[in-house]
Amino acid sequence: MLIIISRKQSPRSSAALDDDPELNVELRHFTYTQLKNITNDFSVEIGRGGFGTVYHGKLDNSTEVAVKVSSQPTAFHMNRQFLTEVRNLLQVHHKNLVSLIGYCKDREHLALIYEYMPFGSLHDHLRGKYETSRALNWGERLRIAHDAAQGLHYLHTGCNIIHRDVKTSNILLGSNLEAKIADFGLSKVSGNNSSPPTFSVVGTLGYIDPESHRTQSLNDKSDVYSFGVVLLELVTGELPVVTRRDRVHIVEHVKGELAKGNIDEICDKNMKGEYDTYSVWKVLDLAMRCTAETAAQRPKMAEVASQLDESLQVELSWRSKNVLTESSNSGISGGVLSLSSMGPSAR
Template sequence: MSTGLLRASVCLLLLLFLHQKLAACADGADSFTYSGFRGANLTLDGVAAISSGGLLVVTDNTVQSKGHAFYRTPLRFKESPNGTVFSFSTTFVFAFISEPADLNGDGMAFLVSPTKDFSRALGNQYLGLFNLSSVGNSTNHVLAIELDTTRNPEFQDIDNNHVGIDINNLKSDESHTAGYYLNDTGSFQNLSLRSGQTMQVWVDYDSHEMILNVTLAPIAMAKPRRRLLSAVVNLSSVLLETMYVGFSASNGPFLTSHYVLGWSFKMNGVAQALDSSLLPSVPRAKSNHKLKVLRIGLPLASSTLVLIIVGTVVFILRRRGRYSELLEDWELEYGPHRFSYKDLFRAAKGFRDTELLGMGAFGRVYKGVLPSSGSEVAIKRVSHGSRQGMREFIAEIVSLGRLRHRNLVQLLGYCRRQGELLLVYDYMPNGSLEKFLHDQAKPALDWATRFRIIKGVASGLLYLHEDWEQVVVHRDIKASNVLLDNELNGRLGDFGLARLYDHGTDPQTTHVVGTMGYLAPELARTGKATTITDVFAFGAFLLEVACGRRPVDPTAHEEQLVLQDWVVEKWRKGSILETRDPTLGEEYAVEEVELVLKLGLLCSHPLPTKRPSMRQVVRYLEGHAPLPELSPANLSFSLLALLRKEGFDDQIMSCPSSSVATASVLSGGR
């Protein structure tokens, strides 16, 4: 054999060897199988942990928490940055345990991500994946298979028990109610993700056909032949060359543990089957009932021993009296929403003045840090002198805790102690919008920020009025109840006066509560708080944000006493833009300011039938529909005169920041 032929043979052998190595890398080197997670090569953050029994606990029994677990090493999903994504297959076994069983956290997702750092992601409905600014961005490069146990209308969820395929977003490309199809009949069988039942998921991507399949079944079953979800999607533009695989989960105010029992993954092949006999066991849900009385029988041998026991009991009672609280039998069913006074007392450092965030008509608000989770919260202390209606009110507080929207402040729960009710909310670091509008010490907000806040509050109100399972009438919409998060997004808060009723039913007459200037004139006559009275308050809010003035200002000149009347008069004279907040300067969008001023007048129209719904309001603000033709002549009668005619007297009119009701819902007006 010649030297040239020998060299050619060697080169050919080397090329074949390299090709085999590349094929091995693409066809099976990137694979792993965990039957339990003891000693697993995982990166954990948040509350995620591996239990002593080998369970992967993505979130534990902690409220307002999130957790992530990733395979520590990135996997190669492409041969080159611009190449085609490899086929891949994964399967995992999971279970969700809630306490109590009928109230659950937000769910869990399997994800493929370019990073393991989700420190800026939000929990609750965001599943620990995105935040307000990142959700929906194509730069996320995230594929997620969500197992969602909460219906969030803002993400167009189909129900509160579904599986979804998410690409860079929480609005699923494809979704289906959780369940599986029988092989013999093809009929669909529902599965409840929150049932505590152990289930298995299979995720398979065929890069040649560009088809992503998701299958779900109880652990005792083999993989069904028919897929639950099947979507045609080209992941080559979504996934990068190397990616991490793992899980993310989150809890809101409900106690849920999200467990993964086993996990298998393989690139360019079928993931190894999991042997259910090798998987760890899932703990049973603990009982939520508490013993109310501990009975201790001690033999008394002498009078000295009696004195010792009596002294000890007195000491303990005095010490516990500091943290004593009211707890009745009917409240046990609301377990997750009930905070202990001891925890809240410690969270707010004994409710010192240094932790005081503000004071309102119904109580003081303190900043706190929960000792169990380190979460920052706002704690509102409200006096209640009567037990009348308290059970119904607490039931509504628990219901309101299930509200989930990015423009609502999350109500986490409550505590009762002696003559106090304590309401616990998410903490908003930038405080209320009112301070930015009326406090000289705060910097003025530019128009773009104000307009974003307005649209956010409108979106939150639409959710309350139409998109949630019940109708929620807030009854106290005003700038001081719009709180700003760390990105200056507006969130409507303080649901202490909110009323709930079923869609299609008529709200009941109640005490008139709220703040003068935001109260619809018909309230004094009917006593019925409805969605349309909320719209009136929102209209007053729109004018306040655009003009930088309170709806009623007794210190102003007579023509400016009622903000709505002043704006109408300026509009009649052809100078409506002169009512804008002077701190805006010349940096504002003329069309948007004019839209907000006219929409504010329309929403706060004295005649209820003339006001739009919040769905129409959102369409106007988003530019999806033109504002109806309006003229100042249609609004050119005095709101001040009408309010007096309806029964709001001069004394009340002179106190624009006070609440009308002398007896609030928390003191028997429920």
């Protein structure tokens, strides 16, 4: 669920989008007719987001792409969101961020064309959407978390960008399970002044930083909170709002289980107990720090990435000693996830 509270802004002609020189830098422009051809008349939907619907497409050179089409192309705030996403993506170049290939602004039609991530979203894998593929093991989950943390760290320190909607459905996976952060439609460029910027309430329920929601202020620690929720999902396999018993937020659910000291009751049963306990404890401790009540108590993403790397090395060492079937180079273990079983429905 997405919450957007708009504020009135000074009028700006939509033609300004066409005149903006930034949109013509290093990007391919597509006409709406070309988009229809690329997507086979928008026949395969692979996702939905705050900006609009995402379709699978294929360029003339057979390169697969994800085409995000605005659901409200004539609305002013959607034009602004479109321009924000394009400008932000022009700034970012990192192996753990989804790349923008091109855009379309053809009369009332707005669209963004991204690289295609064939293994879909982390959310879908944790939810068991792909019935013929096995569950992610702990080593894979740690590597995915580490990749995503590096992408967020780059956004915060290299671009001064706050994502604002960090969640498992915005962490996409490549053919080798490499993870990339996606969806910058809600992102915000940070200011250089000392006071945090005010903002409209945006994000997804369960991931929104309670302090930012309460104070209507924003900083990079808001993303850290959301990422902490992602870490808890990776450990537990639960949704942000746990519904096995009473409806309770995952942070409170894990706090209660931690007090009992039984890690096996916390961990996702799909991992079948095949993990290094110390590695999991380290990540749980990190996740609880990320989801601390105040921003001042939370770590920076640089520390988060470093701690996840340490946990990953502990896990890989444990796996090598326990002779689990794995790839020693990638840290990916278990059977091969089936790409063919996912098809173009994987975003």
